[in-house]
Amino acid sequence: MAAAPKFAKTHEWIRLDDDGLATVGISAYAVEALTDLVFMQLPEVGRAVKAGESIGEIESVKAVSDFYAPVSGEVVEVNAALPGNLETLGQDPYGAGWLVRLRPSETGELAALLDQAAYDALVKSQPH
Amino acid sequence: MTAPLLETPLAAWHAAHGGRMVDFAGWTMPVQYASIVEEHLATRRAAGLFDVSHMGRLSVTGPDAIRWLDSLLTRRGADLAPGQVRYTLVTSDEGPTGVSVLDDALVAREADAADGSPRLSLVVNASNRDRVVAWLKSRLPAAGVTLTDHTRETAMIAVQGPRAVELVAGLCPAADAARIAALKNYRATTATVAGRPAAISRTGYTGEDGVELVVAASDAVAVWEAILAAGAAHGVVPCGLGARDTLRLEAGMPLYGHELAAASDPFALGLGFALNLAAADGSPREFPGAAALRQMHAQPAQRVRVGLVCDGKRAAREGSLVTRPGDPNAVVGTVTSGSYCPTLGTAAAMALVDRDAAAEGTPLDLIIRDSAASARVAPLPLYRRPATPS
Numbered sequence: 001m002a003a004a005p006k007f008a009k010t011h012e013w014i015r016l017d018d019d020g021l022a023t024v025g026i027s028a029y030a031v032e033a034l035t036d037l038v039f040m041q042l043p044e045v046g047r048a049v050k051a052g053e054s055i056g057e058i059e060s061v062k063a064v065s066d067f068y069a070p071v072s073g074e075v076v077e078v079n080a081a082l083p084g085n086l087e088t089l090g091q092d093p094y095g096a097g098w099l100v101r102l103r104p105s106e107t108g109e110l111a112a113l114l115d116q117a118a119y120d121a122l123v124k125s126q127p128h
Numbered sequence: 129m130t131a132p133l134l135e136t137p138l139a140a141w142h143a144a145h146g147g148r149m150v151d152f153a154g155w156t157m158p159v160q161y162a163s164i165v166e167e168h169l170a171t172r173r174a175a176g177l178f179d180v181s182h183m184g185r186l187s188v189t190g191p192d193a194i195r196w197l198d199s200l201l202t203r204r205g206a207d208l209a210p211g212q213v214r215y216t217l218v219t220s221d222e223g224p225t226g227v228s229v230l231d232d233a234l235v236a237r238e239a240d241a242a243d244g245s246p247r248l249s250l251v252v253n254a255s256n257r258d259r260v261v262a263w264l265k266s267r268l269p270a271a272g273v274t275l276t277d278h279t280r281e282t283a284m285i286a287v288q289g290p291r292a293v294e295l296v297a298g299l300c301p302a303a304d305a306a307r308i309a310a311l312k313n314y315r316a317t318t319a320t321v322a323g324r325p326a327a328i329s330r331t332g333y334t335g336e337d338g339v340e341l342v343v344a345a346s347d348a349v350a351v352w353e354a355i356l357a358a359g360a361a362h363g364v365v366p367c368g369l370g371a372r373d374t375l376r377l378e379a380g381m382p383l384y385g386h387e388l389a390a391a392s393d394p395f396a397l398g399l400g401f402a403l404n405l406a407a408a409d410g411s412p413r414e415f416p417g418a419a420a421l422r423q424m425h426a427q428p429a430q431r432v433r434v435g436l437v438c439d440g441k442r443a444a445r446e447g448s449l450v451t452r453p454g455d456p457n458a459v460v461g462t463v464t465s466g467s468y469c470p471t472l473g474t475a476a477a478m479a480l481v482d483r484d485a486a487a488e489g490t491p492l493d494l495i496i497r498d499s500a501a502s503a504r505v506a507p508l509p510l511y512r513r514p515a516t517p518s
Binding site for chain 1: 159160162163164165370374440441442443445467468470475497
């Protein structure tokens, strides 16, 4: 069974799967805050990324936002169906709305991320 | 230190109804309720309700009011009939070119006062209100004209969309309803709406038919709620500034601070119609900056305002460079406004581009964060509402 997701302060979630790869998405809170999504750019498969590095962009009617690699590693798969079906992000942000799968290179980084309770507390402290 | 944000008489209503409040030109305003796209499409399909109370509302009264405004505005005031509204620029003769555009505005002549003296009103941008008021005050004569800022004691509500006029007329006594239904574009009247006195003009900033109402601040919530209640069954929704911006972009309307700035050449922006360089009798008009504007007219600017429709949904934003296709070094212009446009279903923009790149259909690239998005020059407005059978 897959581990519980962890969260970056920049609102990405990451879940370590049984095969040792990590699945990354963006939180339901972030999707809700963005609203009116119209465009998404995903990274290239095979790209080496550092924790905190921008790996793509998501655009709403009002603004463009980056999304960031929560941990360092290599991009091994992207959700190629997502840019053409952005409503999936709102419907199932933690399932079918995943963005990329990474092969983590620094296992220690995962432990430093927020757990669900700490992320929920962060969201509560955000201005509305 | 920042000054506290100003609140319109509807600010508490917006916050209580899910409005996402943002700072806009010193006011706390709703950028959207649920979805900008839904609000935009509801306005095109039925009608949208917009709180535009942040716009500055000034009155100019007194026996010399028309003469004075005619000497200051780019648009003729001398032949403005009661009930008529015109789009105008407010200019000064300062700046390197000899003309500075201080604002764009709507000037309206209301019914004359009981003593027969004219009454006019100006609606100016929130971001420019202070400096326009200061500029106008500096030009006031010793007597004969009274300038008053009514922004804080009134509210302004825009009702925009194919159902807007019937919706507002339906809340009025029969005689008022008939007058509103017959109101021509850029004409104004007064009426009792939902039992409250209102000034009404057939104007707007969305490309749709519609009206804008000015009511007392204390009547704003009652009028707003009455319009929403009457329109809800038809799909009428409250809209934020986000939808107002995408609607005006599709409608090809300039926004001060984006298309229009102090140093703008209004002719290059397609705003020549708002510059009356001659009086009705053909004699030259004088107003601040008129000489410099004549010079601009004689020597057309290198870049002109165009519409650009993108192939995809990725939007160029203000400041994005415009280039020849495939050649990022061949810069021909700059984007002034850009967004995904819900009615078009693609991204679109307005830009200032070189004249030889401005012909309809010219393929151009928009540089968005180091990559190019392809677009074509399209005639403005990018959206034109379907003709209504009359």
